[in-house]
Amino acid sequence: MSTIFKKVRLQKVSEEIANQIRNLIKDGKLQSGEKLPPERIFSEMFGVGRSSLREAINILETQGFVETRKRQGLYISSLSKLIISDPLRQILEEDKEKLIQLYEVRKDIELASIMAAAEHRTKADLEKIKQILKKMEVDMKNGTIGLSDDLEFHLAIAQSSHNIFRSHILKNIFDISDNDLQYVINIMVGDKANIMKLFEQHQNVFLSIEKKDSSSARMMMAEHLEWVEQKWKIFIQQHSN
Structure with missing residues (x-):
């Protein structure tokens, strides 16, 4: 029976940031098309280094929650873009x-x-x-x-x-x-x-x-x-x- 359990792992900072942003989207506090702050300001808001923030953004981009628009910045994606294509x-x-x-x-x-x-x-x-x-x-x-x-x-x-x-x-x-x-x-x-x-x-x-x-x-x-x-x-x- 012990084989079905896994050791508890402390959550990485980047995963905690990603979870927080996902929850804000889920709760409607961050809306589709909303622009997120520049990297320096954003990392200061979380109280983390830029590398951790970049890793979190990469996670969210891969999952389709955010998108980087060339020369414009980082935006919340439309969650329905895979439905209406x-x-x-x-x-x-x-x-x-x-x-x-x-x-x-x-x-x-x-x-x-x-x-x-x-x-x-x-x-x-x-x-x-x-x-x-x-x-x-x-x-x-x-x-x-x-x-x-x-x-x-x-x-x-x-x-x-x-x-x-x-x-x-x-x-x-x-x-x-x-x-x-x-x-x-x-x-x-x-x-x-x-x-x-x-x-x-x-x-x-x-x-x-x-x-x-x-x-x-x-x-x-x-x-x-x-x-x-x-x-x-x-x-x-x-x-x-």
Whole structure:
């Protein structure tokens, strides 16, 4: 019987760092696409040498939890990237009509997220959404709304639902359709009335979350997503074979 037991081994510093980062990702405290501190600052935060930190990062990169982007730094990876992969991106490139099916999945996730966010959001969650909305308001007054701000707004809501799978899968949906998303947003912001409508819809969503009114939040998000879906259908009609 003694052969089934192994001697206890003290955990290496690098493994302890890797476990800590994994747990922060699992708990939703580190989100997909979030940039991690530079190596020197990061090692000081842990109180360890750079070699131990590098070893931990290598472990996490191998496991797919983090990624190093050339000339940009270290980022949290999307946990769903193996679920939604390059072959699916290729399908969307070849058949634009499949974008509507992808948008349906996005709606399913976002409508579930908005209700959970309205119920479970924290003050910190609300402040994050509010800051994104403020930036969108400045852009609107300048006659535009950027894609990155729009996507950050929706991701912040998914993150506020405190379900890491929702936020990671939604981020990946955005990633594989980024070129088409940019094209559609360009169409919408070409009309000042659309820009104002887009901001108004985001503002209504925020106010419902702020009031913790889940039914109103869902209704506001559904109205927004259905309005955008009509823009998608126009885009697909123009680009389908």
